[in-house]
Amino acid sequence: MNILYDERVDGALPRVDKAALLFELRESLPDLEILYSQEDLLPYECDGLSAYRVVPLLVVLPKRIEHVQALLKICHARQVPVVARGAGTGLSGGALPLEQGILLVMARFNRIIEVNPEGRYARVQPGVRNLAISQAAAPHGLYYAPDPSSQIACSIGGNVAENAGGVHCLKYGLTVHNLLKVEILTIEGEYMTLGSDALDAPGFDLLALFTGSEGMLGIVTEVTVKLLPKPQVARVLLASFDSVEKAGRAVGDIIAAGIIPGGLEMMDNLSIRATEDFIHAGYPVDAAAILLCELDGVEADVQEDCECVEAVLRAAGATDVRLACDEAERARFWAGRKNAFPAVGRISPDYYCMDGTIPRRELPGVLNGITELSEEYGLRVANVFHAGDGNMHPLILFDANQPGELERAEALGGKILELCVAVGGSITGEHGVGREKINQMCAQFNSDELTLFHAVKHAFDPQGLLNPGKNIPTLHRCAEFGSMHVHHGKLPFPELERF
Amino acid sequence: MRHDHDASAALLEQVNQALNERTPLRIQGSNSKNMLGRPVAGEVLDTRSHRGIVSYDPTELVLTARAGTPLVDIEAALDAAGQMLPFEPPHFGPGATLGGMVAAGLSGPRRPWAGSVRDYVLGTRVITGHGKMLRFGGEVMKNVAGYDLSRLMAGSFGCLGVLTEVSLKVLPKPRKCQSLRLEMDLHQALGELAEWGQQPIPISAASYDGHALHLRLEGGEGSVASAVERLGGEYLDGSYWTDLREQRLGFFEAPQPLWRLSLPHNSAPIELPGRQLLDWGGAQRWLKSDAPAEQIRQAVARIGGHATLYESDPASFHPLDGPLLRYHRNLKLQLDPQGIFNPGRLYAEV
Numbered sequence: 001m002n003i004l005y006d007e008r009v010d011g012a013l014p015r016v017d018k019a020a021l022l023f024e025l026r027e028s029l030p031d032l033e034i035l036y037s038q039e040d041l042l043p044y045e046c047d048g049l050s051a052y053r054v055v056p057l058l059v060v061l062p063k064r065i066e067h068v069q070a071l072l073k074i075c076h077a078r079q080v081p082v083v084a085r086g087a088g089t090g091l092s093g094g095a096l097p098l099e100q101g102i103l104l105v106m107a108r109f110n111r112i113i114e115v116n117p118e119g120r121y122a123r124v125q126p127g128v129r130n131l132a133i134s135q136a137a138a139p140h141g142l143y144y145a146p147d148p149s150s151q152i153a154c155s156i157g158g159n160v161a162e163n164a165g166g167v168h169c170l171k172y173g174l175t176v177h178n179l180l181k182v183e184i185l186t187i188e189g190e191y192m193t194l195g196s197d198a199l200d201a202p203g204f205d206l207l208a209l210f211t212g213s214e215g216m217l218g219i220v221t222e223v224t225v226k227l228l229p230k231p232q233v234a235r236v237l238l239a240s241f242d243s244v245e246k247a248g249r250a251v252g253d254i255i256a257a258g259i260i261p262g263g264l265e266m267m268d269n270l271s272i273r274a275t276e277d278f279i280h281a282g283y284p285v286d287a288a289a290i291l292l293c294e295l296d297g298v299e300a301d302v303q304e305d306c307e308c309v310e311a312v313l314r315a316a317g318a319t320d321v322r323l324a325c326d327e328a329e330r331a332r333f334w335a336g337r338k339n340a341f342p343a344v345g346r347i348s349p350d351y352y353c354m355d356g357t358i359p360r361r362e363l364p365g366v367l368n369g370i371t372e373l374s375e376e377y378g379l380r381v382a383n384v385f386h387a388g389d390g391n392m393h394p395l396i397l398f399d400a401n402q403p404g405e406l407e408r409a410e411a412l413g414g415k416i417l418e419l420c421v422a423v424g425g426s427i428t429g430e431h432g433v434g435r436e437k438i439n440q441m442c443a444q445f446n447s448d449e450l451t452l453f454h455a456v457k458h459a460f461d462p463q464g465l466l467n468p469g470k471n472i473p474t475l476h477r478c479a480e481f482g483s484m485h486v487h488h489g490k491l492p493f494p495e496l497e498r499f
Numbered sequence: 500m501r502h503d504h505d506a507s508a509a510l511l512e513q514v515n516q517a518l519n520e521r522t523p524l525r526i527q528g529s530n531s532k533n534m535l536g537r538p539v540a541g542e543v544l545d546t547r548s549h550r551g552i553v554s555y556d557p558t559e560l561v562l563t564a565r566a567g568t569p570l571v572d573i574e575a576a577l578d579a580a581g582q583m584l585p586f587e588p589p590h591f592g593p594g595a596t597l598g599g600m601v602a603a604g605l606s607g608p609r610r611p612w613a614g615s616v617r618d619y620v621l622g623t624r625v626i627t628g629h630g631k632m633l634r635f636g637g638e639v640m641k642n643v644a645g646y647d648l649s650r651l652m653a654g655s656f657g658c659l660g661v662l663t664e665v666s667l668k669v670l671p672k673p674r675k676c677q678s679l680r681l682e683m684d685l686h687q688a689l690g691e692l693a694e695w696g697q698q699p700i701p702i703s704a705a706s707y708d709g710h711a712l713h714l715r716l717e718g719g720e721g722s723v724a725s726a727v728e729r730l731g732g733e734y735l736d737g738s739y740w741t742d743l744r745e746q747r748l749g750f751f752e753a754p755q756p757l758w759r760l761s762l763p764h765n766s767a768p769i770e771l772p773g774r775q776l777l778d779w780g781g782a783q784r785w786l787k788s789d790a791p792a793e794q795i796r797q798a799v800a801r802i803g804g805h806a807t808l809y810e811s812d813p814a815s816f817h818p819l820d821g822p823l824l825r826y827h828r829n830l831k832l833q834l835d836p837q838g839i840f841n842p843g844r845l846y847a848e849v
Contacts, residue, residue, distance in 0.1 A: 118693040118765045141697055163643045170640060176650070177618050192822050197803030198761040199610065199782045202817035203827055203845065204659070205617055208650035212643045232699045252558035258581055258671035298699050300721020304674075357639040359559055389640035429641035437644070444644050448631045452834070456646050459829035472645060 005052065005410075005435060007098060007469040009477045016080050016100045018057055024074060025060070032067050035059040044103055047088040047095040048150070049436055051352070051406060056083070056097030061105045065185075065221050068104065072219065073189035075102060075465060082187070083467050084215040086127060086158030089150040091353060092434030094162060094214045094470055101468075104219065106157050112136050113222070120227045121180055121197075126157025126220040130164075133225060142227035145172035148430065149338060157220040163212030165430030167263045167337070170388035171296075174430070176211040178226050184210065184218035187461045197224065209456070214432055215467040217460040231296035234262060235306055236330045239318040240287035244268060244383075247289035248363040250316035251387045254293065257312050259305050263294035264388030265337050268367070271344065271382040271395070278343035281336030282329070284320060291318075291387065292337055340384045341395065348380070348397035352409045355437075356420030357391045357429035369419045370394055377412040379405070391429035392420070418443045433471045441471075442478035450475060503551025505565070507624075507632060507663050513544055514661060514839070515630045523842045526657040528567055529594030532603040535807070536656055536815045536844045546598045549663060554638075557582055561621060561638045563666040566598030573597060577669055585613035585670045589744045598662045604654025607744040608704035608715070611764060611779045613670075617653035624664035625652065628835030638666045657841040658849050659834045673703070673717035675724075678739060681712045681732035685768050685777075688712040692780050693765050700726050704740050707777035708750065713739055743778060750776045750785065758786040758795055762804035769798055816845055824848060 007013065022036055035041055036058050045053040057080075062068050075082050081101035088095055088107075097103045109125035112132065116122070117140035122133050130151040134143040147166035148154055154164065160182055163175045172178070181195040195207035210217055241247040247266055254261065267275065267283075267290050276283045283290060291313070295305040306323060313321045324330035336343075344351050358366050367383065374381040380397040394416055398409040417427040417440045427433070427440040441450070453472040457464065473481070517524050523541035527533070546567040555562040557580040564573055570590055577583055587607025588600045601623075606615040622636030625648070636642055636649035652662055683691070688707045695702060701718035713735055716723045742748050751757065755773055762769075764782035769775075773788025788795065792806075792814055799806045805817035819827060824846065831838070831849040843849070 117697055119763055120696055163647075165641055173614065173618065174641065174643075176647070177614055186822070186826075190822050192826065196761075196805065197763045198805065199764075199779065200604075200615065200654070200761050202805045202807070203819050203823065204655050204830065205604070205651055205653060206823075206826070208617055208647055208653070212647055216646075229697055229699045255560060255671070256558045258674065260670065298701065298718065298722035298725070300725060301701075301719030304719045304721060357641050359556075359561070359638055361556065361559060386641075391641045424637060425639050426637055426642040426644050428644050429639070430643060432643055433645070441644060446633075448627075448629070449633045449635065449645075452627060452629075452631075452633060452648070453645050455833040456648070456830070459826065459833045 005438070009480055010469045010474045011476065013100045014079060014081060016057060016078070021078060021080060022058065025071070028074065029067055029070055032071070033061040035061070044085070044097060044105070047085065047090045047093060049091050049093040049096070049434070051400070052093045052096050052435055054097045054099055056103040057100055059103045059105060061108055063108050065109070068219060068221065069185055069189045071102070071104065072185055072187055076187050076189065079463060079465065081465050081468050084157070084161070084219050086155030086161070087129065087153050089154040090158060090162060090432065090434060091355070092428065092432040092436040094432050094434035094467070095158070096435050096470070098469065106220070107155060115140070117142060121224050122227055123222065123224045124156055125222060127155050130154050130156060130159055137227045141230050143230050144225050145178050145228055146175050149341070156223050156225065160211055160220050160223055161213065161215050162432040163430070165391065167265060167386060169386065169391070170264065171260050171262050172228070176208055179207060179211065179223065180226055181224040182207060182210060182220055183222035185221055186218050187463070187465050192218070195224075212432070214434065214471040216457055216471050217466065231262070233299050233302050234294055234296035234330065235302055236324045236333045237293045237306065237309055237313065238283070238322045238324070238333050239291045239293070239313040240284040240320040241289045241291070241317065242287065242319055244289040244367050245364040246317040247291050248360070248387070250291060250313055250318065251360060253312045253316050254309055257308055259295070259309060261293050261309070261388060262296035263292065265292040266290070266385040266387040267337065267340060268383040270380065271340050271384050274347045274382060275336045275340050275343040278346055279336045279339050281332050283336055287319070292333055337384070344382050344395045344397065349399040349401065350406075352396040352398065352413055354392065354394045354396070354413050354416050355428045355431040356417050356425055357389070358420050358423050358425035360387070360390045362423040362425070366392070366419060366423060370416055373412055373415050373419070377408050379409055379412055386429070389429070390425070414440055435470055438470065438473045438477065439481040441473045442481050447475055447478065450478065504548055505551070506549035506567070510544065510546065510549055510661060510663060511626055511630070511632050514626045517542065517839045518628070518630050518837055521837055521839070523839050526602070526661055526841055528596030528599040529592055531590060531592030531595045532599055532605070534809050534811055535603060536811065537813050537847070538811050539841050539844045541842070544661065546596060546661070546663070552576055553664065559638070560669055561666055562669050563638060563664060564597050565664050566596060566662045568597045570595045570597060570600055581672055582669045583672050584619070584667065586610055586616050586619060587744055588616060589746070591745065597665055601653050601662055601665050602655065602657045608706065608740045608778060611782050612703050617650045619668045620649050620653050620665060621668055622666035623649040623652050623662055626661040626663060628660065628837060628840060632663065636666065640668060656844045658831060658845050660840060675720050676715065676717045676737060677723050677727055678713065678715045678735040678737050679727065679730060679732040680735040681714065681730065682710060683712055688777070689765065689768070689781055696780065702780070705780040706743055708748070709774070709776070715740060748776070750774065750787065753787040755787040755789050757809040758788060759807045759809060760784040760786055760799050760804055761807070762799060762802060766802050766804070769802070771795060771798055813847070819846065
């Protein structure tokens with residue numbers, strides 16, 4: 001791990017007396033499961049971003065929400081940092097433990113409290129898996145729309161913390177668009193309800209603020225999600241292109257035709273070949289790019305849309321357009337896309353997944369820029385793209401056993417994100433900042449904007465005990481990072497001392 | 500029509516002056532939503548000189564405009580490209596502005612199916628209580644970097660900062676639209692809505708006026724045609740929805756105070772003195788009633804809802820419970836430490 005990612009860059013670590021803390025927790029919460037020995041703690045040293053590892057001070061695995069409340073009160077009184085963790089599938093190190101902090105594992109709160117088909121909502125505990133909600137709603141013809149690729153494992157509490165997305169965001173939105181209500185505990189151990197059972201709530205929209213706040217403002221204890229009627233039919237078109245520019249333009253043409261596809265994905269040649277070798281989805285291995293376009297809804301509309309999109313794709317220069325002839329072929333087309341990451345994992349010892357977003361029109365320029373960076377750093381990059389909503393997932397291929405390659409991959413990733421920011425995009429569309437992109441936050445936001453973020457944090461957690469060192473960088477960190485980085489031709493934070 | 504103009508420097512200067520002199524500001528566009536919220540004393544900060552669409556690319560589905568831009572200008576630009584603001588914001592006056600739309604956070608009849616104003620806010624530029632012009636969010640569909648301050652601005656009634664620019668997601672208009680009127684009683688209407696809501700019927704508005712259920716269907720030719728055939732009823736002119744949104748239906752002319760009840764959509768009919776009109780498929784119910792505020796608020800709170808009085812009144816908004824109010828206060832203190840932005844508009848404490 002590069003020194004710039006270390007939590008010490010943000011300041012000295014708090015000093016926590018582990019033995020005294022353990023003693024107090026056992027005294028006050030005798031039936032709370034606590035892990036404290038090195039061998040028990042080790043499995044929790046990372047989340048889905050395994051390149052970053054820190055062994056936590058303690059791990060707690062509560063089964064009752066009252067235990068979470070009591071724990072938070074103790075941590076608040078003793079000034080002990082707390083990192084919440086759901087299923088640990090996050091890709092940005094948002095649940096990376098802290099050396100001097102408690103890792104609060106919420107995975108055991110896995111009960112679906114209520115599925116209400118007339119009200120079209122489900123009320124669930126935070127450790128319930130994303131897919132389990134849709135499975136519970138399925139007998140009523142309903143489902144929960146956001147579907148991050150980790151949906152079989154990731155928990156809804158983590159989805160709220162990260163504002164998780166998926167392949168259907170353009171039409172169905174992110175997590176924030178699919179929530180009614182979130183119950184939280186503050187760092188002081190106080191219950192608070194954000195949102196309501198109705199479509200809005202009085203006062204500021206704290207539900208919107210809380211969603212995607214990466215465990216920095218409170219701990220999720222219960223979530224009420226909206227359920228939608230399952231689309232009657234879904235059809236998928238697979239279009240091949242001899243250039244990524246043409247594929248990119250075709251995406252704009254589909255939108256211009258007034259159609260919002262349920263899913264619209266692009267893959268470049270390296271991803272296509274890796275995937276085809278692995279899954280045999282029937283992808284054209286010679287194509288420079290493919291587009292997968294899913295149209296869903298009522299049968300008659302989908303029919304109209306399919307005809308329209310096929311014509312648009314051909315006019316945009318597609319060399320081939322195929323409509324999945326049955327459900328099996330549709331599943332196969334999607335299996336390729338959904339296994340693109342592991343497929344790339346087969347052609348490289350390690351890969352590093354980026355998550356930048358860009359205005360779609362910038363796609364050709366950004367892809368060219370990535371190609372140039374890839375050559376400069378001597379690492380291959382495969383591109384998988386939520387083309388409909390401008391969310392790119394460049395996968396940087398490297399070998400962690402080769403000295404220096406991980407650092408080169410990190411540096412290349414950072415450059416790709418800065419390229420996204422430079423064209424008006426964002427460093428993260430759905431994976432979150434966590435620890436991974438903490439330094440690139442200094443490129444996306446100036447010191448006044450970061451100061452305001454810290455002010456928001458201060459309103460909820462003035463001592464900075466909830467997940468410190470994630471999401472929002474300290475100005476000190478940005479000054480350190482900025483010493484190697486020039487933003488828009490100007491050195492950021494000129495007012496700060498350099499170290 | 501006045502020309503596009505970037506007045507952000509002047510707005511920033513006025514805020515900085517107010518900060519220096521510790522004078523509160525009353526932020527307004529055309530003042531079309533002044534019937535909502537508590538009265539505010541302060542020097543007027545008029546956003547209307549800061550106007551104009553900054554960028555709009557229909558294929559990106561993103562429009563960025565200055566806060567003082569009239570809503571009618573934005574809707575005309577979208578209309579010309581076959582697109583729309585899916586949340587159908589009420590104007591409540593010919594001069595309604597983009598900034599007021601976001602600050603009030605009000606959405607029209609399509610809201611339960613398409614989402615609210617805040618759902619479509621992608622980015623904002625804001626003058627803060629520290630006298631800085633800052634940018635949050637952006638012009639991309641997905642962006643989870645930092646806290647979502649842009650969406651927090653929606654419905655904050657100017658209490659957290661001055662909006663100067665907003666980027667919105669927009670959508671293509673549906674290919675086909677047909678409204679229907681079906682005579683039935685309220686219980687039957689709520690029952691039908693609960694059942695249809697679980698099926699892929701392309702409903703985009705549903706209202707009950709005391710006599711009949713009014714429905715709007717939107718989608719492709721095929722789905723709308725088959726839903727019309729299945730549901731029956733008589734054709735209804737689409738202007739009903741604009742009149743409902745702008746509160747121009749006869750119902751709104753009654754002399755009693757107007758209340759907005761926000762409820763779980765499948766709530767049983769609420770017994771309260773006065774007349775009611777259902778919107779949002781039951782999730783928004785308009786009440787014309789002389790009943791005491793306390794009685795109305797208790798009745799809706801019992802079933803998980805809240806009530807807003809549509810009159811400039813010290814108790815316009817539903818009161819917050821203790822912890823929630825405290826965190827509102829904390830947030831206000833952090834973002835507007837001198838309390839100069841619309842002080843007390845939402846609650847006395849913020």
